[in-house]
Amino acid sequence: MTNQTHDVKKIAVIGTGVIGNGWIARFLAHGFDVNAFDPAEGAEERTRKAIAQAWPTLEKLGLAKGATQNRVIFLPTIKEAVSDADLIQENVPEREDLKKSVLSSIDEHAKSNAIIGSSTSGIMPSTLQEGLRHPERLIVAHPFNPVYILPLVELVGGEKTNPEIIERATLFYKSLRMKPLIVRKEIEGHLADRLMEALWREALHLVNDGVATTEEVDAAIIYGAGLRWAQMGPFLTFHLAGGEKGMRHMLEQFGPSLQLPWTKLKAPILTDELKEKVITGCESHAGEVSIAELERKRNEFLVELLDLVESYWPESKTLEKV
Amino acid sequence: MTNQTHDVKKIAVIGTGVIGNGWIARFLAHGFDVNAFDPAEGAEERTRKAIAQAWPTLEKLGLAKGATQNRVIFLPTIKEAVSDADLIQENVPEREDLKKSVLSSIDEHAKSNAIIGSSTSGIMPSTLQEGLRHPERLIVAHPFNPVYILPLVELVGGEKTNPEIIERATLFYKSLRMKPLIVRKEIEGHLADRLMEALWREALHLVNDGVATTEEVDAAIIYGAGLRWAQMGPFLTFHLAGGEKGMRHMLEQFGPSLQLPWTKLKAPILTDELKEKVITGCESHAGEVSIAELERKRNEFLVELLDLVESYWPESKTLEKV
Numbered sequence: 226m227t228n229q230t231h232d233v234k235k236i237a238v239i240g241t242g243v244i245g246n247g248w249i250a251r252f253l254a255h256g257f258d259v260n261a262f263d264p265a266e267g268a269e270e271r272t273r274k275a276i277a278q279a280w281p282t283l284e285k286l287g288l289a290k291g292a293t294q295n296r297v298i299f300l301p302t303i304k305e306a307v308s309d310a311d312l313i314q315e316n317v318p319e320r321e322d323l324k325k326s327v328l329s330s331i332d333e334h335a336k337s338n339a340i341i342g343s344s345t346s347g348i349m350p351s352t353l354q355e356g357l358r359h360p361e362r363l364i365v366a367h368p369f370n371p372v373y374i375l376p377l378v379e380l381v382g383g384e385k386t387n388p389e390i391i392e393r394a395t396l397f398y399k400s401l402r403m404k405p406l407i408v409r410k411e412i413e414g415h416l417a418d419r420l421m422e423a424l425w426r427e428a429l430h431l432v433n434d435g436v437a438t439t440e441e442v443d444a445a446i447i448y449g450a451g452l453r454w455a456q457m458g459p460f461l462t463f464h465l466a467g468g469e470k471g472m473r474h475m476l477e478q479f480g481p482s483l484q485l486p487w488t489k490l491k492a493p494i495l496t497d498e499l500k501e502k503v504i505t506g507c508e509s510h511a512g513e514v515s516i517a518e519l520e521r522k523r524n525e526f527l528v529e530l531l532d533l534v535e536s537y538w539p540e541s542k543t544l545e546k547v
Numbered sequence: 548m549t550n551q552t553h554d555v556k557k558i559a560v561i562g563t564g565v566i567g568n569g570w571i572a573r574f575l576a577h578g579f580d581v582n583a584f585d586p587a588e589g590a591e592e593r594t595r596k597a598i599a600q601a602w603p604t605l606e607k608l609g610l611a612k613g614a615t616q617n618r619v620i621f622l623p624t625i626k627e628a629v630s631d632a633d634l635i636q637e638n639v640p641e642r643e644d645l646k647k648s649v650l651s652s653i654d655e656h657a658k659s660n661a662i663i664g665s666s667t668s669g670i671m672p673s674t675l676q677e678g679l680r681h682p683e684r685l686i687v688a689h690p691f692n693p694v695y696i697l698p699l700v701e702l703v704g705g706e707k708t709n710p711e712i713i714e715r716a717t718l719f720y721k722s723l724r725m726k727p728l729i730v731r732k733e734i735e736g737h738l739a740d741r742l743m744e745a746l747w748r749e750a751l752h753l754v755n756d757g758v759a760t761t762e763e764v765d766a767a768i769i770y771g772a773g774l775r776w777a778q779m780g781p782f783l784t785f786h787l788a789g790g791e792k793g794m795r796h797m798l799e800q801f802g803p804s805l806q807l808p809w810t811k812l813k814a815p816i817l818t819d820e821l822k823e824k825v826i827t828g829c830e831s832h833a834g835e836v837s838i839a840e841l842e843r844k845r846n847e848f849l850v851e852l853l854d855l856v857e858s859y860w861p862e863s864k865t866l867e868k869v
Contacts, residue, residue: 229735238838243790268777278839286853319804346801347809369771370788371842374849377771404770406865408758410758413647414809417767422783423749423810424742431741433815434822439828443780445739448726449691451780454773455852457571458765458858459743459750466692466801468565479668482641487669490812493755502754506761517600520693524604527696530777533855537778537848 231396233340235260237310239303239327241268244344245316246275249297249391254373256289259297270401278378284376285362286402303327304334307371309468311336312397324353332357340394342366346418349411350383356387360385364394368403369414371385376404379415394502427488456526464507465519472507476500553719558634559630561625561649562856567638568597569694571619575724576602576695578611581619589671591621601695608696608724623651623691626656628702633658634719636688638666639844642734646675662716664688665693668740682707686716689737690725751784755802774856778848787841794829798822826839836854 227282236252238245241263249272249275261272266354276294279338300306307313307320313335317327322392324345341363354360366382378398382391391407408416428442435443460472467475476495493499511519557575560567563585571594574581584592598616621706622628631633635657639649646667653663663685665675676682687703700720704713711728720727732736746768753759758768775784782794789797798817815821833841 266813278842282850285847285850287695293684301854315860319800348809369775369847374717374846374853375771375774376853377767379767399801402869404766404769406763408759409763410717410756412756412758412809416753416759416763417771418752419767419810420746420749420764422804423745423771423812424809425781425785426805426812426814427742427745429805429825430815431738432828433821436731436734437730437738439782439825441728441731441738442727442742443782443832444726445701445776446776446780448702448728449697449739450743451773451776451778452697453691453766455777456769456773456856458773459747460617460761460765461672463747466565469698478641482669482744483748483751485669485735488741488748488812490745490748490810492748495751498756499751503751503761506754510762510765522859524693524696525607526855527693528607529859530852530853531696531698533848533851534778537844537851540622540702544747 227262229392230498231400233311233393234265235310235395236421237313237335238297239263239264239306239313239315239331240317241272242318243263243370244274244368244372245314247273247370248344249318250276250279250283250373251401252284253294253296254283254288254292256292257296260306262301262303263299272297272299272530283373289409297478305331307331307335308340309336310339311338312394314342314344318347318440319346321348321352324348325336325356328363329356330488332359332363332377335359335362338362340364340390342394345415346366346431347415350386352383353409354383354385356463361387361486362390364390365408366394366398367418369417370523376402377409377417378403379417380404380405381408381411381415383411423490427490430489445535452527452530455530456523460503460507461510461519464511465516468479471511472504472514476503499513553715554720555579555715556717557632559584559629559635560619560638561585561635561653562638562640562666563587563594564638564640565692566690566694567636567641568594569601569692570636570638570666570690572598572695573606573723575616575618576608576610579616579618579751582632583621584620584623584625585621594619594621601693601792602700605695607663608794614779622772625652629653629661630658631658632661634664634861635664636664636666641670642669643670645673646670647677650675650685652857657684660684662686662712662719664716666690669736672703672708674705674734676705676717681686684707684751685710686712687730687737688716688720691739697741698724700725700727701730701739702727702728703733703737705733718840733836744813749812752811765782769856774849778854781831782825783832783841787838787845788832791838793833793838794826810858819869830845 237260272429367379559582560572689701786794
């Protein structure tokens with residue numbers, strides 16, 4: 226890249242459900258003009274309502290100069306919506322046949338250098354590229370609900386993706402105050418949803434087996450791991466739980482429990498190679514910062530977070546009931 | 548219960564690793580006298596250091612009248628540590644034979660009406676009760692690291708547990724500003740660790756398969772689901788993601804993906820019975836509060852949380868590097 230600004234001026238959003246509308250709200254707040262297309266009855270009305278509902282939050286997060294709720298227009302065809310767009314965000318329902326057919330129309334009418342980002346939760350980009358004239362500009366750009374607030378967007382290239390498209394997309398999504406995470410390998414469910422889906426499936430098993438209600442499962446997350454995960458992922462969390470020896474100690478202590486039935490998910494074998502990947506990964510992640518210093522910051526953060534949860538969370542009485 | 552105050556005056560802590568020391572710090576901050584026992588060389592010194600490190604955080608959270616760091620004494624035998632205690636918290640390493648042998652000593656010397664709480668992450672209370680003289684007073688009381696900050700404690704009774712012990716323990720742990728979650732059924736890993744362990748095992752698979760580094764896995768949690776989980780568990784999160792029809796819509800839309808390989812964990816069959824449990828669970832959890840109102844509160848919370856993460860989190864630059 227010769228400079229660090231992106232080249233996106235006009236955006237098209239195809240499919241305006243919860244995710245599509247979240248994208249539109251985020252794009253508008255950053256001062257973009259958006260073309261929208263959705264064939265469903267009443268789609269435009271629902272979109273305008275969703276934008277209005279998101280707007281107070283977007284004002285608090287800070288609007289770009291000139292940003293207004295009105296700079297979105299609905300167009301009657303995919304062709305009209307995409308033909309002048311520099312970036313097209315596709316958010317139609319999660320069905321492979323439908324996505325492929327819509328992407329084929331987008332491919333036909335979009336500018337040859339436009340970026341096409343699919344919001345798919347699980348389909349691999351190489352699958353979506355099949356049959357396109359210009360597959361090299363298609364990537365997965367998978368956001369998290371609420372899209373107009375959460376920073377994560379997973380970027381996944383397919384076999385035919387031009388690496389430059391990933392670079393341009395990274396700059397663009399960063400300009401929306403997002404955190405693009407480039408996923409190294411195509412895999413069903415990408416990265417974040419695989420982690421979430423593992424927890425979700427275990428949660429369904431627990432409810433199905435009569436071990437807990439949905440509310441008890443939620444409480445088991447919120448007041449323990451959930452508070453930690455707002456700040457640290459599972460690896461750094463365990464690195465700190467291991468004391469001065471960090472993850473090395475943690476794997477010695479809890480490695481054997483990977484073989485126990487603590488979940489319905491079978492663990493990988495903890496080979497020396499996997500151990501080293503995990504330990505050196507955590508050590509390099511923590512960098513020069515000592516465990517004691519990480520703990521101090523974590524504690525300060527958690528004290529403030531507990532205050533915040535107490536003041537905002539309508540369910541803070543949950544455990545009074547259970 | 549005839550009144551709503553607990554009856555615990557003196558506490559014994561057996562085993563002073565990271566978890567035991569976390570308990571001691573929490574007990575001291577709430578003004579209790581604590582007897583401690585740990586046969587390891589240098590244990591007392593490490594405990595006093597850990598308490599000193601936790602203390603500034605505990606001061607911010609608010610100390611009870613008369614609370615000091617000094618009201619813990621180390622005693623040379625389990626007998627001396629537990630004989631005058633009203634509650635004994637056991638935190639020895641996670642090995643069934645070791646826990647059983649230590650609990651047998653505690654059982655021999657503790658007052659007959661003392662509560663014995665084991666911090667075990669995964670062993671079922673009925674297993675720990677085997678061979679005890681007074682098994683009716685033993686429960687699992689499983690906390691989350693850092694124990695002196697996080698509110699969750701899982702209480703699990705065994706086959707022989709007297710229900711009154713669970714009631715007394717609930718009152719006691721609540722008095723420590725904790726959120727006791729009574730687990731309905733004994734199961735390996737209890738409730739919260741099953742959910743965490745599912746995510747953890749999937750994370751290890753992803754690293755093992757070369758899909759992501761430990762740091763990328765952490766980023767995939769922090770900037771998406773992690774921010775949500777500080778406030779809502781997986782069920783209510785999906786209830787909101789389903790729009791006006793809530794979880795009912797969500798299961799229609801994403802139910803089929805439970806059969807896809809989005810994680811290495813197989814999902815249960817989504818029977819009508821399971822669907823109804825999940826949908827009515829979420830509806831009753833949300834109660835009279837509308838989805839729109841829940842969304843508004845969630846948004847306000849997330850805006851403040853993003854600010855907090857930005858100001859505290861030493862890893863907020865993570866994604867600059869990946």
